Amino acid sequence: MTEEATEVSTEQTKAPVATLLHEGVFRIVMQRPERMNSLSHEMMEALSQALDQAAHDSNVRVILIGAEGKVFCAGHDLKELTAARAQEDKGATFYQETFDKCAALMQKIVELPKPVIAVVTGVATAAGCQLVASCDLALATDTATFCTPGVNIGLFCSTPMVALSRNVSRKQAMEMLLTGESVDASTAKEFGLINRIIPSDYLEVVVQKYAETIAAKSAHTVEIGKKAFYHQLEMPLGEAYQYASEVMTQNMLAGDAEEGINAFLQKRKPEWRDS
Numbered sequence: 629m630t631e632e633a634t635e636v637s638t639e640q641t642k643a644p645v646a647t648l649l650h651e652g653v654f655r656i657v658m659q660r661p662e663r664m665n666s667l668s669h670e671m672m673e674a675l676s677q678a679l680d681q682a683a684h685d686s687n688v689r690v691i692l693i694g695a696e697g698k699v700f701c702a703g704h705d706l707k708e709l710t711a712a713r714a715q716e717d718k719g720a721t722f723y724q725e726t727f728d729k730c731a732a733l734m735q736k737i738v739e740l741p742k743p744v745i746a747v748v749t750g751v752a753t754a755a756g757c758q759l760v761a762s763c764d765l766a767l768a769t770d771t772a773t774f775c776t777p778g779v780n781i782g783l784f785c786s787t788p789m790v791a792l793s794r795n796v797s798r799k800q801a802m803e804m805l806l807t808g809e810s811v812d813a814s815t816a817k818e819f820g821l822i823n824r825i826i827p828s829d830y831l832e833v834v835v836q837k838y839a840e841t842i843a844a845k846s847a848h849t850v851e852i853g854k855k856a857f858y859h860q861l862e863m864p865l866g867e868a869y870q871y872a873s874e875v876m877t878q879n880m881l882a883g884d885a886e887e888g889i890n891a892f893l894q895k896r897k898p899e900w901r902d903s
Contacts, residue, residue, distance in 0.1 A: 644674035647681065652689035652843035653836065654682045661697025667755050668705040672729050676736060683740055686902075689843035689850075691740070692835065693763060694747040700772070703754025703788075704730070727787055730755055734762040734791055738858055741851040743842055747835055748772040748822070751810075757821075758788035761795045764854065766822040767835055768813045774821060777808035794861075796820050846884040847902040 648655045656678045658665040665671070675693075682688045695701060704726060712719030737744050737759075746752075746763040752774050760766050760774065776792060778785035785792075785805055793801045796819040804811065813825045826834045842850070856875045860868040879885055883903045891898035 644668075644671045645678050647678050649685070649687060651836075651840055652687060653692060653839040654685070654688040654690065655692045655694065656682070658693075658695040658701065661695070661699065663705065664699040664702035664751075665695045665697065665756070666702045666705040666708075667730060667733075667759070668708050669726065669729065671705075672733050676733050679733075679736055679740060679744075682742065688742060689845075689847050690839045691742055691744045692747050692839055693744060693759070694749065698750040699756075700746075700748045700750045700752040701756025701759055702751065703756045703758075730758075730787060731790075734758060737762045737764075741854065742847070743850060743854060745835075745839060746822075747831075748774075749828070749831065751775075753810075754778055754785055755788055757804075758785075758791045761788070761791035761821060767824050767826055767831075767838065768816065768822045769828045769831055770813050770825050771828065772813045772816070772822075772825075773810040774804075774813075774816045775808060775810040776804045777810075779806060780808040792821075846888065846898075846900040848882060848884050848900075849879065849888075852879050852882075 642659065644658065644660055646655075646657045646659055648657075656675065658671065658675070660666070660671065667675075679691070682691050709719070709723065709726065712722035715722060743765065744763045746760045746766040746768075748760055748766060748768040750769075750772060752760045752772065754776055757774050757776050776785035776788050778788075789801065789805055792804065796804075800819045811819065811821075813822065816822045817825055824834075824838075852875060856872060860871055863871060884898075884900050887900065888898045
């Protein structure tokens with residue numbers, strides 16, 4: 629693990645996101661609380677670039693996405709969307725670009741070879757809820773809330789629905805989508821949208837320990853597992869087992885599997901080579 633910490637933003641520039649790497653854990657922090665960390669084009673581009681940076685840095689083993697302020701993410705920037713109506717095509721081109729850009733960002737999180745964990749300390753609404761659902765894991769404070777309220781303003785949360793419906797049951801997803809009502813952290817955990825609820829006072833300590841536990845695993849093994857997990861979800865049962873068997877076979881031939889098994893049998897700590 630690296631002890632080196634690097635920051636990519638300062639108070640002077642106040643970029644849409646700040647990043648910090650420590651002990652293999654790469655933190656991405658959305659820092660536009662005055663705009664409720666909404667997913668403007670600028671914010672989505674900044675998140676995408678930060679994820680690319682993490683993907684290509686061999687020191688990064690786990691990625692955290694958090695936010696400043698009381699709102700984790702309020703979804704798309706409605707002022708930005710409304711302003712586009714003044715364009716000749718009434719904003720159609722801009723809207724398509726916005727939702728395509730958002731879809732690409734969410735897919736990037738899923739396709740990234742490293743685990744991505746959402747750390748929710750406030751409200752996650754609409755595409756902000758989509759962002760939480762798109763991450764591999766999600767941790768939240770006991771005061772966090774989640775909703776897909778588009779139906780309340782005449783704009784059904786169709787793109788958030790894609791990620792939401794792949795995390796919670798159909799009826800629970802439809803309940804959130806049709807009522808537009810907020811659910812608290814306890815309900816979100818019951819639904820399967822988040823993994824754990826953490827008291828605010830202990831958030832930093834618990835999140836760091838949680839991330840470091842995953843970061844201590846073989847990066848090669850985690851990459852294999854994450855890719856296989858999402859790939860097999862879309863397969864019929866028989867195909868999924870056949871695919872998973874092939875993945876397990878290839879995984880067994882990897883150096884880290886040999887090292888890990890030997891270390892277990894010899895009752896010692898494994899020395900990962902990430903290969």
